[in-house]
Amino acid sequence: MSRARLASIAAACALSLSLASQSAAAEGLAVRGPNLGQSVVFVEGAPESSRAVWIRPWLAITQEWRSPYDAVGLGLGLRHTIVGGPRGWGLEAQMAAGWLVTTLLPGVAFTLAPSTHVRARTEGFWFSMGIAAPMAVRLNAPQALKVPVQGELWLAFRAGPVWLGAMTAIGASFSETGAASLVMQGAGYIAIPFGDGHERR
Amino acid sequence: MLFALTALTLTACTPTGPGAIAVAPSAARDGTNGGDGPFGAARTTLATQARVNERVSFDVTFPCDATGALRRDRGPFATVVFVSGGLVAPERYRWIAEHIATRGFVVVSSAYVLNLALFQADNAHAALRAVRDAATVPGHTLEGAVSPTGRVIAVGHSLGGIVATYQWLDHRYNGVALIASYPADTSRLLGDDTTRTLFISGAEDGLVTRADLDRGFGAFRGRKLLALVDGMNHFDWTDQAQPSELARDGTPTRPQAASRRDALRVIDAFTDAVLNQDPAAVTQLDTGTFSGVTVQR
Numbered sequence: 001m002s003r004a005r006l007a008s009i010a011a012a013c014a015l016s017l018s019l020a021s022q023s024a025a026a027e028g029l030a031v032r033g034p035n036l037g038q039s040v041v042f043v044e045g046a047p048e049s050s051r052a053v054w055i056r057p058w059l060a061i062t063q064e065w066r067s068p069y070d071a072v073g074l075g076l077g078l079r080h081t082i083v084g085g086p087r088g089w090g091l092e093a094q095m096a097a098g099w100l101v102t103t104l105l106p107g108v109a110f111t112l113a114p115s116t117h118v119r120a121r122t123e124g125f126w127f128s129m130g131i132a133a134p135m136a137v138r139l140n141a142p143q144a145l146k147v148p149v150q151g152e153l154w155l156a157f158r159a160g161p162v163w164l165g166a167m168t169a170i171g172a173s174f175s176e177t178g179a180a181s182l183v184m185q186g187a188g189y190i191a192i193p194f195g196d197g198h199e200r201r
Numbered sequence: 202m203l204f205a206l207t208a209l210t211l212t213a214c215t216p217t218g219p220g221a222i223a224v225a226p227s228a229a230r231d232g233t234n235g236g237d238g239p240f241g242a243a244r245t246t247l248a249t250q251a252r253v254n255e256r257v258s259f260d261v262t263f264p265c266d267a268t269g270a271l272r273r274d275r276g277p278f279a280t281v282v283f284v285s286g287g288l289v290a291p292e293r294y295r296w297i298a299e300h301i302a303t304r305g306f307v308v309v310s311s312a313y314v315l316n317l318a319l320f321q322a323d324n325a326h327a328a329l330r331a332v333r334d335a336a337t338v339p340g341h342t343l344e345g346a347v348s349p350t351g352r353v354i355a356v357g358h359s360l361g362g363i364v365a366t367y368q369w370l371d372h373r374y375n376g377v378a379l380i381a382s383y384p385a386d387t388s389r390l391l392g393d394d395t396t397r398t399l400f401i402s403g404a405e406d407g408l409v410t411r412a413d414l415d416r417g418f419g420a421f422r423g424r425k426l427l428a429l430v431d432g433m434n435h436f437d438w439t440d441q442a443q444p445s446e447l448a449r450d451g452t453p454t455r456p457q458a459a460s461r462r463d464a465l466r467v468i469d470a471f472t473d474a475v476l477n478q479d480p481a482a483v484t485q486l487d488t489g490t491f492s493g494v495t496v497q498r
Binding site: 047070071102104105109136137142144145146173175179180181182184 | 249251253315317
């Protein structure tokens with residue numbers, strides 16, 4: 001079975017599992033990690049954990065939750081290298097969008113997470129720093145809006161067939177009342193590249 | 202899907218039993234002179250969400266019977282939204298929440314990241330909203346505890362007083378009490394002169410100067426009271442004050458129990474006046490004196 005076929009099956013499984021667990025889309029954290037082409041990505045941390053299957057080097061299906069299961073989500077992710085090649089310095093842009101189901105205060109929210117990162121990459125190392133705005137709007141009562149702006153650092157190393165790393169983010173979030181709040185995020189990172197995408201170029 | 206999720210959440214997460222008893226009820230107490238009231242005080246910890254998907258944990262301290270069950274026969278109760286001071290865990294204010302609950306009020310106290318309410322200012326109102334929702338859920342521990350449109354005051358200590366002021370302004374609470382605190386941004390106060398304000402601070406407070414208090418107090422409009430409690434410092438308002446906190450505070454000149462009792466006498470008059478609209482408490486606030494406390498109007 002070809003790697004492309006395996007990738008399609010993996011993506012379909014991820015999507016099915018997410019739907020079966022009543023997930024819908026969130027803040028796209030895993031979309032903002034290292035650009036390794038087609039890959040399966042796990043970003044496990046607090047308060048957000050996120051997974052992505054990059055079924056194309058530029059297109060991902062994402063699934064995530066906010067611990068401990070306060071919100072679950074499913075969505076799509078896009079990324080594009082604005083400046084630079086596969087190695088060295090570059091400028092990446094990402095966008096995630098989808099639906100989120102909140103559980104403590106039951107509801108549905110739409111999320112949109114644009115971001116951009118400056119990165120440095122070698123054969124076995126990735127470092128990026130950038131800014132992300134993972135916005136969310138709660139659609140049912142009580143309606144709510146949050147517009148976070150956060151700085152992020154990502155660091156990853158190749159370890160055989162996988163990439164391991166960590167990320168952290170801090171920033172401020174603004175609500176519909178104008179109130180500002182602190183945003184913090186920390187997570188570990190595992191990615192398993194596959195396919196003929198960016199990683200192999 | 203949303204309906205099913207809502208039903209599942211309410212079924213799975215609704216606390217139905219009594220709260221944890223913090224103060225047993227006693228008919229021998231009458232809630233006067235700074236003392237506890239006749240109700241017991243019980244606590245339950247709940248969670249809700251603010252800012253779309255962020256968890257907010259909060260304590261609710263409520264009037265209870267000998268089993269820790271809410272005194273529904275006397276409800277719904279008015280509500281005090283309490284905001285803890287900067288870098289001070291909400292648990293260190295339980296003594297005041299319990300006292301207020303024994304006098305027939307529900308006290309809602311939210312947790313904050315890093316114990317800094319300024320970082321999550323709207324947690325306080327999110328918690329109040331959740332309590333109001335819970336009060337409508339049949340079988341919930343807090344069923345009937347508060348009315349959806351019941352009277353509310355915000356109370357905050359130190360940095361929490363600033364957040365309490367924001368909540369009072371943003372959500373049109375019926376009053377605000379600043380404990381050892383003053384507003385950072387007085388420009389937002391200019392439009393409100395309809396509710397009652399209490400400033401209360403220790404005369405030996407080492408973190409809030411008299412000049413700060415006077416400046417903040419002068420910015421408020423409407424009916425207001427500034428109360429200085431003799432011999433009390435900044436961290437007499439908190440349990441388990443740390444040596445590092447006391448090192449930058451003033452030196453208390455009276456036993457903490459005596460200072461707190463005098464302070465509670467003022468706070469009780471304020472809660473009775475604003476939340477119960479008790480004429481005697483209104484008169485006391487407007488024209489009366491308080492033992493161990495210097496007042497300014």
